[in-house]
Amino acid sequence: MGKTAAEKIFSNKSGVDAYAGDYVVSSLDYIMVNDITGPIAVDAFNTIGKKPVKDKIVIIPDHFVPPKDINSAIQYKKVKDFAMDNDIDNFFDLGHGGVCHQVMMEKGFAAPGRLIAGADSHTNTYGALSSISVGIGSTEAGVIFATGKMWFKVPETIKINISGKLNKGVEGKDVALYVLSKTGHDGATYKCMEFSGSAIGDLEINERMTIANMTTEAGAKCSFFNTDSKTINYLKNRVRGDYNIISSDDDAKYESIINIDAEEIEPSVAIPNSPANVRPLSTVNVEIDQAYIGSCTNGRIEDIRKAAEILKNHTVNKKVRLMVVPASQEVYNQALSEGLINVIVQAGGYFSGTTCGACLGGYMGVLGPNEVCISSTNRNFIGRMGDKTSKVYLANPKVVAASAILGRIGSPEEI
Amino acid sequence: MLNEVKGKVWTLGDDIDTDAIIPAKYLVTSDPKELSKHFMEYNDPELAKKIEKGDIIVAGKNFGSGSSREHAVITIKGLGISCIIAESFARIFFRNAINLGMPLIEAKIDVKNGDEITIDFEKSRIYYNDKSQEFTKYPKFLKNIIDEGGLINYVRDNQW
Numbered sequence: 001m002g003k004t005a006a007e008k009i010f011s012n013k014s015g016v017d018a019y020a021g022d023y024v025v026s027s028l029d030y031i032m033v034n035d036i037t038g039p040i041a042v043d044a045f046n047t048i049g050k051k052p053v054k055d056k057i058v059i060i061p062d063h064f065v066p067p068k069d070i071n072s073a074i075q076y077k078k079v080k081d082f083a084m085d086n087d088i089d090n091f092f093d094l095g096h097g098g099v100c101h102q103v104m105m106e107k108g109f110a111a112p113g114r115l116i117a118g119a120d121s122h123t124n125t126y127g128a129l130s131s132i133s134v135g136i137g138s139t140e141a142g143v144i145f146a147t148g149k150m151w152f153k154v155p156e157t158i159k160i161n162i163s164g165k166l167n168k169g170v171e172g173k174d175v176a177l178y179v180l181s182k183t184g185h186d187g188a189t190y191k192c193m194e195f196s197g198s199a200i201g202d203l204e205i206n207e208r209m210t211i212a213n214m215t216t217e218a219g220a221k222c223s224f225f226n227t228d229s230k231t232i233n234y235l236k237n238r239v240r241g242d243y244n245i246i247s248s249d250d251d252a253k254y255e256s257i258i259n260i261d262a263e264e265i266e267p268s269v270a271i272p273n274s275p276a277n278v279r280p281l282s283t284v285n286v287e288i289d290q291a292y293i294g295s296c297t298n299g300r301i302e303d304i305r306k307a308a309e310i311l312k313n314h315t316v317n318k319k320v321r322l323m324v325v326p327a328s329q330e331v332y333n334q335a336l337s338e339g340l341i342n343v344i345v346q347a348g349g350y351f352s353g354t355t356c357g358a359c360l361g362g363y364m365g366v367l368g369p370n371e372v373c374i375s376s377t378n379r380n381f382i383g384r385m386g387d388k389t390s391k392v393y394l395a396n397p398k399v400v401a402a403s404a405i406l407g408r409i410g411s412p413e414e415i
Numbered sequence: 416m417l418n419e420v421k422g423k424v425w426t427l428g429d430d431i432d433t434d435a436i437i438p439a440k441y442l443v444t445s446d447p448k449e450l451s452k453h454f455m456e457y458n459d460p461e462l463a464k465k466i467e468k469g470d471i472i473v474a475g476k477n478f479g480s481g482s483s484r485e486h487a488v489i490t491i492k493g494l495g496i497s498c499i500i501a502e503s504f505a506r507i508f509f510r511n512a513i514n515l516g517m518p519l520i521e522a523k524i525d526v527k528n529g530d531e532i533t534i535d536f537e538k539s540r541i542y543y544n545d546k547s548q549e550f551t552k553y554p555k556f557l558k559n560i561i562d563e564g565g566l567i568n569y570v571r572d573n574q575w
Contacts, residue, residue: 023554023556023557025575036442036484037483037484037485039445040445040485040486040489043445044567047567048567048570048571063439063442064442064443069443071443071444072443074443075443118483119483120482120483121481121482121483121507123483135483135506135507136483136507136510137483137485137488137507137510137511137514138483138485138511139485139511139514139515139565139566139567140510140511140514140566142567143566143567143570146570147570147575149575151556151560185430185477185480186430186476186477186480186503186505189477189503189505189506190506219477219480219505219506220506221506274430360434360439360482361434361438361439361440362439362440362442379434379481381432381434381435381481382434382435382457382458383434383435383438383457384434384439388457
């Protein structure tokens, strides 16, 4: 019987002939933790009393970095001390790292055929580079520090086939939201979401990363995109070590297949309080207090270029604060050298160093009571970015930039 | 593992996400006592104070969706909750609970706040309001982890 890509990668990494539903103990290529999930992983690791599998451990402080208060400084210091004491090479400190998932991809940890675990739910993102990458908890991350292995249930796969050509103005984010409107907030729980079709092939890697990132919001265990010339091109000069290109067999068994005609998809907004609560952009007219471009979803250089293109020779509405937060130091440096930061700040936007801060209501852009934010991030749960009465709308970065100028949620075509 | 759990029920709805269970602003600690003070506070600021050791959570579908924060399970353990029953669980929450030895049951039962229910793990049955209902046993692989009291004990005692 044929296998899905997920079944093949779990088989390769566990050394057994595994199919969906089987429990396996697999070797991981990498285990990533951040400053929130890392401290608990370190505690778990310390109780096991083994030496760490150093080469597999990647530590990327990002959530509350630079530290927002003394308690977050203590957590950050704990993962840093662990990295220093154990001589962990892959520790990405302030000034070298960024939002953990962006760093995992741009520093070449994610690559085809690899199995990666990350103690952060949006670890699904590396499916864009044909990895199987799975979000896990902290205790189990600590166990991987000690053993290099973890238990998994091999997931069933939902195939999402998007044929035809995407409409003008439709981005990866809109594709992600459209798919979420089909699956709902839990429609892919425990499953792998595999994307295929001509519209997916047409999308650049950064747009695929956005889609992969948001499979988490459908409950998915992981995502998978086939390797093509765009993947290989992205990996060039980045990837560490060899990789193994894997794809699903023609006779693989899928849990279900969702066929989508690309022309059905239009620029969209997820309205409060679920990323699956999706409406066409044209039907949403809401005044905003904050516009946020950043995060592992849409804080890449391409996203900042799009924002700068819209903001050029315009001014941010005086009722609105626009915040642009690059997803990594590399993205920051690139934006600096391309002059994009100048464009954004001259329009009245605020451009900061990299952090997850505002996306999870941590710091650096927390919303007050009843405030409304249009955001390029991935979640709009109650109180996600601040006070429990604040509201978050999710959209692509062009829509966020245009809305910042308009003072309400609107389309780039209005600029 | 516990053979029988008896406790008072607290009902919660569908899609209870980890930001609701414990808002991100409290993730500056992993202390169960401190975290448990803020359980579901955006929905009901008094709830954490009302919950007593041994109580049982009964929720709808997709319980624990959202982030990977193990703090969500630590918060609930900190309250002394003895078991969580839900129609379905979100993926990472499920893993975290198993790995921390927190009993979970996937079932839909018709109860209200304050009802006393009994869970017999041996017989895989829940007894409530003069009714009883069977639930699906854990696969052996997961049961072994829970029986050892969580993943740490399990990997200490078993060679991977």
